[in-house]
Amino acid sequence: MSDVTRARHGRPVHHWRRDLVELAALFTAVAVADVVANLVGHGPGGPVLLAISALALIATAGFHTWWSRRHGHAPPTGDTGARSAAQVRPTGPSASESPSESESESQQSSVAPDGVAEPATLWRMRTTVRDAPGSLAALCTALAGRQVDILSLQTHPLAEGTVDEFLLRAPGEVAASEITRVVASAGGSSTWIERADAHDLVDAPTRVLGLATRTALDAAELPLALRQLLGRCTIRSLPAATSGKGREPESVPTEGALEDTVMRLRAPEGGVITVERPYLPFTPTEFARARALVELDARLGPRIPRSQDVLTLPEGNAITVRRADTGDLDAAREMHERCSARTLGMRYHGPIGDADRYLNHLLSPRFGRTLAVQTASGRIVGLGHLLWDGDETEVALLVEDDWQRRGIGSELLGRLVGMAVEAGCESVYAVTQASNTGMVAAMRGLELPLDYQIEEGTLVVTARLGAAVTSMEINEFGRAEAP
Numbered sequence: 001m002s003d004v005t006r007a008r009h010g011r012p013v014h015h016w017r018r019d020l021v022e023l024a025a026l027f028t029a030v031a032v033a034d035v036v037a038n039l040v041g042h043g044p045g046g047p048v049l050l051a052i053s054a055l056a057l058i059a060t061a062g063f064h065t066w067w068s069r070r071h072g073h074a075p076p077t078g079d080t081g082a083r084s085a086a087q088v089r090p091t092g093p094s095a096s097e098s099p100s101e102s103e104s105e106s107q108q109s110s111v112a113p114d115g116v117a118e119p120a121t122l123w124r125m126r127t128t129v130r131d132a133p134g135s136l137a138a139l140c141t142a143l144a145g146r147q148v149d150i151l152s153l154q155t156h157p158l159a160e161g162t163v164d165e166f167l168l169r170a171p172g173e174v175a176a177s178e179i180t181r182v183v184a185s186a187g188g189s190s191t192w193i194e195r196a197d198a199h200d201l202v203d204a205p206t207r208v209l210g211l212a213t214r215t216a217l218d219a220a221e222l223p224l225a226l227r228q229l230l231g232r233c234t235i236r237s238l239p240a241a242t243s244g245k246g247r248e249p250e251s252v253p254t255e256g257a258l259e260d261t262v263m264r265l266r267a268p269e270g271g272v273i274t275v276e277r278p279y280l281p282f283t284p285t286e287f288a289r290a291r292a293l294v295e296l297d298a299r300l301g302p303r304i305p306r307s308q309d310v311l312t313l314p315e316g317n318a319i320t321v322r323r324a325d326t327g328d329l330d331a332a333r334e335m336h337e338r339c340s341a342r343t344l345g346m347r348y349h350g351p352i353g354d355a356d357r358y359l360n361h362l363l364s365p366r367f368g369r370t371l372a373v374q375t376a377s378g379r380i381v382g383l384g385h386l387l388w389d390g391d392e393t394e395v396a397l398l399v400e401d402d403w404q405r406r407g408i409g410s411e412l413l414g415r416l417v418g419m420a421v422e423a424g425c426e427s428v429y430a431v432t433q434a435s436n437t438g439m440v441a442a443m444r445g446l447e448l449p450l451d452y453q454i455e456e457g458t459l460v461v462t463a464r465l466g467a468a469v470t471s472m473e474i475n476e477f478g479r480a481e482a483p
Contacts (some may be wrong), residue, residue: 011396118240119171121261122151122196123179125166127188127346128158130473135187142307144241147171148179154204156283164188167200193278208405210287215297218305219325223298226290233277234390237267237366256294258287265291268298269366291391294387302326302341304365306470317375321415324372324383326363331372331380333359340401346436347398349458362387362396369419373399373408386419397439404438413442421465429462 129135148171156163176193183191211225225236256265258280265273308322316373336355343353362385373382382399395416397409420428432439443461451462
């Protein structure tokens with residue numbers, strides 16, 4: 001019986017020849033024992049022969065022990081029925097495989113345990129499924145088949161079907177197109193997917209409560225809160241329409257209007273907030289959340305944080321940096337009167353007489369944030385604006401002539417950039433003139449990548465906010481500082 005047959009039956013097989021040899025050895029031993037017994041009992045040198053036999057037996061036992069420890073005495077594989085090392089390998093090559101294939105698999109098996117798996121990827125996905133039992137279960141089963149983990153799920157009921165929004169964690173080798181294909185095969189339609197990050201791991205109720213808290217503390221947070229609530233979108237605040245009979249709001253219902261990828265909400269001051277997202281229609285659930293946030297802002301009324309920071313200039317003068325709003329309109333107009341025509345012209349790029357008309361818009365928290373620099377006597381000598389311009393963010397500075405070249409502009413700009421970083425802006429831009437060396441120097445002082453563009457004689461300087469700024473600490477007043 002071959003080794004393979006013995007392995008198949010799982011037990012060793014004894015041949016008749018081995019049994020015959022063992023029987024012959026037994027008879028021989030009995031005969032030798034009888035001869036020795038006769039010599040010891042009847043021979044003249046019996047005791048001596050017995051002692052010599054004992055010594056020989058001890059020497060033989062010692063030699064056997066030494067030999068066993070040195071060489072071992074395990075029986076051959078063929079005698080025990082055990083499988084060889086090649087047969088024991090569960091993943092070894094078959095008899096039909098070539099040596100090169102065997103070596104290749106051996107190398108792969110030795111490298112795989114030490115290899116590092118590709119990191120998992122976070123995805124945000126939205127798809128529409130039928131409003132029927134088992135539809136969502138089929139979708140989840142299909143994702144599980146590709147080792148895609150569902151971290152969170154939100155449902156947006158529609159008149160027909162349901163929009164499901166997922167936060168997924170997929171293996172690094174699984175591409176977005178493959179996930180979309182799997183979802184489509186499981187019954188999903190109108191699927192949209194994009195990369196997510198760690199901020200998306202916060203669950204929806206916690207995120208909404210955080211946005212409501214920020215809006216309650218600062219009216220300027222409303223556009224940012226809407227953008228973070230609804231994702232990538234464009235938000236514009238439009239003033240109320242003007243007619244000959246006075247200011248009247250646009251024809252937007254009190255409860256707002258939802259039109260596919262555009263929603264319009266009644267602003268607290270009477271204007272209209274337009275939110276547009278061209279790539280993905282808004283759901284009624286999203287519209288209700290946005291409307292609730294705007295209603296909260298309207299009930300709380302105008303408000304800004306009243307914190308302030310006192311600084312000392314190199315000359316020894318103390319100044320106060322604080323947030324400003326429309327309540328500072330008169331003080332801002334007085335500062336305009338003290339500024340020269342050249343300073344106002346560089347700031348507003350238009351007729352000097354129209355400078356005061358811009359202040360109401362610039363100081364409104366609805367359109368951005370404003371920082372004011374105030375002297376010990378309470379006089380405003382500098383203004384810095386961070387303005388939400390759709391998907392972009394503008395920074396603008398104005399410092400009274402007598403207070404220029406003292407570092408006030410750089411201080412304001414650094415704080416405004418810190419606010420932009422905190423708001424998640426990717427860049428900020430400043431519109432000025434090439435002759436405004438103070439503004440250009442302040443932008444260069446940020447030590448950020450800058451882009452310069454000349455448009456109809458106007459210089460536009462754009463600062464890209466990357467890891468160099470996001471790694472900085474943002475203090476209470478928006479100042480970006482190295483940790």
